[in-house]
Amino acid sequence: MADDKTMIHLSLDDVRDLAYRVLRRHGLGEAHVPLVAETIVAGERDGCAAHGVYRLTNCIRTLETGKVNPHAVPRIVPAAGAVVRVDADGGFAQAAFDQGLPLLVEKAQAHGIAILAINHCVHFAALWPEIEAVTAHGLVALACTPSHAWVAPAGGTAPLFGTNPIAFGWPRPDRDPYVFDFATSAVARGEIELHRRAGKPIPEGWTIDAQGNPTTDPEAGLAGALLTFGGHKGSALSTMVELLAGPLIGDMTSAESLAHDDGALASPYGGEIVIAIDPAGILGEAAAAHIARAEALFEGITGQGARLPSERRFAARRRTPAEGVTIARELYEELTRTA
Amino acid sequence: MADDKTMIHLSLDDVRDLAYRVLRRHGLGEAHVPLVAETIVAGERDGCAAHGVYRLTNCIRTLETGKVNPHAVPRIVPAAGAVVRVDADGGFAQAAFDQGLPLLVEKAQAHGIAILAINHCVHFAALWPEIEAVTAHGLVALACTPSHAWVAPAGGTAPLFGTNPIAFGWPRPDRDPYVFDFATSAVARGEIELHRRAGKPIPEGWTIDAQGNPTTDPEAGLAGALLTFGGHKGSALSTMVELLAGPLIGDMTSAESLAHDDGALASPYGGEIVIAIDPAGILGEAAAAHIARAEALFEGITGQGARLPSERRFAARRRTPAEGVTIARELYEELTRTA
Known part of the structure; x- marks a missing residue:
């Protein structure tokens, strides 16, 4: 090259x-x-x-725009035995995750399942770095975070949800882990922006205009709202993300994050959760054999020509x-x- | 009436x-x-x-067909501190859930998060009864279970996944809880059967035929495979259900359940998980105020004419x-x- x-x-x-x-x-x-x-x-x-x-x-x-604390000092906040709570102090999420991870792993191994709740963080990245940091310890991981309110609920007319990614990871012995990480919106907002710049129409199902009607005009879509993937099911999952990584951990919804942004166009601000499950906490010594047994499922996917995420x-x-x-x-x- | x-x-x-x-x-x-x-x-x-x-x-x-043990005696199996494991003894799932629920609630309240793993059960019902039994205790709930392998992975040609429902619940003070419960398949298998009996074509996106090609013929679709909802995202979620309520808890995948069925057309056999989270385990005394704050999200949905699930x-x-x-x-x- x-x-x-x-x-x-x-x-x-x-x-x-x-x-x-x-x-x-x-x-x-x-x-x-x-x-x-x-x-x-x-x-x-x-x-x-x-x-x-x-x-x-x-x-x-x-x-x-001053929407992140460049000198944030994350700190662990007291919480129940299988909970790790980290206040990111308004900084980028990475330092808070870095501080919480060892305790999340320790608590998942001690109790079988544990949850990391990061508060007051700026999250601009994908979730798979967090997921893979957990699967590297032989644990199963599930993570989500709200963003800015750009996405309408199914059947609605106005933005309320963020693009609200959900990510999951499964440790595979001597292999890359099984990992998915996707937005619950039909597409990334950036995709619509790319169509707008190229002067191309967008497929139906991506957006609605400011009046809540389906539109293939990227300009009208950006002024309106994105749709969720998978209709009312994606909308329900997006609601779940708002709740789990918002009020459940005492943090902002995507609408609150967008209001906090106040036109700065900065990265979303709020909470993130990571749930870690230790197969050995459920299965004891039999865990390794069952983790190995999951390989048949992955072979069932790739063996018929389908891709792993x-x-x-x-x-x-x-x-x-x-x-x-x-x-x-x-x-x-x-x-x-x-x- | x-x-x-x-x-x-x-x-x-x-x-x-x-x-x-x-x-x-x-x-x-x-x-x-x-x-x-x-x-x-x-x-x-x-x-x-x-x-x-x-x-x-x-x-x-x-x-x-003898595919359920009518006199099953479920029993609690030893597991880590935040794990409740119940062996359903080949019986219907209800008795195993009934036995595990008080311990799940107790452990979630003690540790902030807990997981119920039910093994060797026959599951024929929706998941919302389990979800609502958990939210009734003021806890957040997430549940899933595989079924029989009738659904192809995105990009694939043959059945591998079950209809694999995912359900979630959020307690609302003095209100019905927020609850969703949906199959990760595009539709229920029964819907296709209804179209077949009525001699009506099915919409594209529901099924593929035995050669893996899209079909609107219900007969061909039943001989082939259902598709997941939401393309590769729904397929990823269905994979997650297989893993979480299958190998993670030492139980069957949907393909294994269908093999176990051996043509009996009985209800699926295998595992089920229910994760319970106690907001107070994360937020302490502030939990009630944040649970109340979530109402703004629900109002944001219903206020624009969209439905709660x-x-x-x-x-x-x-x-x-x-x-x-x-x-x-x-x-x-x-x-x-x-x-």
């Missing part, structure tokens, strides 16, 4: 350096820089452009450390100008 | 009597009869015909104790002939 007029080639170390420089230049505290930077590197490493270097632009905007991501992960990645030259120059 | 040629009017007490008689007549043990009967009554009471008296036909077939069910529940219910005369006569 070589540079050309529109794309530039970077090694993962180059990506890391770039992320460090950009984050420091915009005032992020030294305790946070490596953690946030590694999230950016992980996005590029796994071939997820939307969660790679591109996300630095969100970080910059969030830092510049994170296959492409894991394939990229094996390729990019040697091959590096390419990013848009315009994005690179925008970031390096300011860095 | 009066009887006519096709329908017959019953009070809920009539439904209860009918269920008791049918279940006893087919050899179900006295410890199970009231529990299974109340599930049937709850279905009729809530206006869910598919989970009411009609389900007795499944119970009969399952009893007659179980609204119609709760409305029926207020109506049927006085008004009674109507069931198909043919079904009633089939059941009373044998009872």
Whole structure:
């Protein structure tokens, strides 16, 4: 791979350096820089452009608008025995998760199941980094977080829910874990933005206009609301995310997060939950045999030509450390100008 | 409401009597009869015909084919501190849930979160009865169970997953709880059967034929596989259900349940999980205020004309104790002939 007029080639170390420089230049505290930077590197490493270097632009905007505490000091808050509660102190979620993870693992192993509740955090990344950090300990993981209110409930006419991702992970012995991580909206908001820029209509089922009517006009859709995936079922799941990572842990809903944003266009602010389950806490010594038995299910999927959700991501992960990645030259120059 | 040629009017007490008689007549043990009967009554009471008296036909077939232990004695199996494991002894799930529930509530209140794993049970009902039994204690609930392998993974060609319902409940002070309970398949298998009998085509997106191609022919769809709702996202959720209520708790996948059935057409056999979370275990004394704050989310849904998932069910529940219910005369006569 070589540079050309529109794309530039970077090694993962180059990506890391770039992320460090950009984050420091915009005032992020030294305790946070490596953690946030590694999230950016992980996005590029796994071939997820939307969660790679591109996300630095969100970080910059969030830092510049004062919507994240760059020097946040997360702290563990007292809670029940199988609960880990971390107050992120208004900082990016990574440091709070980093602090809570060892205790989440310890409590899941002690009790069989445990829940990590992160409060007052800014969440701009995918959930799979958290999921994989938990499955790496041989635990099953389930995570979700609200975002900003851009999505209408099924049968409704106005934005109320966030894109509200749900992510799940299952440890596979000597294999990449089984991991999914998806928005409960029909698509990412960025997809509609891309259609708008390209002057292309969007498929029906993605958005409604400001009057609540279905629309294929991206402009009208952005002024209206996204729809959830899967009709009323996706809408119910999105409601669940609002509740679990909102009021259940004493934090904001997506509507409250958007009100808090107050037009800054910063990353969402609020809560996140991660549930961890230890198979050994349920099955004791038989756990390993049953975890191995789950492989038949994965073979049943791939054996009929269907994909496992994170296959492409894991394939990229094996390729990019040697091959590096390419990013848009315009994005690179925008970031390096300011860095 | 009066009887006519096709329908017959019953009070809920009539439904209860009918269920008791049918279940006893087919050899179900006295410890199970009231529990299974109340599930049937709850279905009729809530206006869910598919989970009411009609389900007795499944119970009969399952009893007659010897695929359920009519005299099962569920027992608590040792597990970690926040885990309740109940071996249903091959019986209907109700007795195992009934035995595990008090301990699930106790453990959720002690640790903040707890998980109930029911093994070796026959599950023929909806999940909302379990969900509502948990929310009645002021706890948040999440439940799932595999079924028989009738559903293909997204991108696949052959049945692998069950209809794999996911259900969730949130306690609302002085109100019916927020509850959803849906199959991760695009539709219930029974819907396709109804189209077949009526000689009507089915909508695209419901099924594929035995060669894995989309079909609107109900006959071809029944010979092939159902699809999941919401494409690859629904497929991922269905996989999660297989894992959580299968290998994680040492129990069968939907493919294993169908193999175990061996053509008997009995109800699915295997595991079920229920996760319970105590808001007070996370928030302490602040829990009540945040639970109350969630009402704004529900108002945000209903205020724009959208429905809450179980609204119609709760409305029926207020109506049927006085008004009674109507069931198909043919079904009633089939059941009373044998009872």
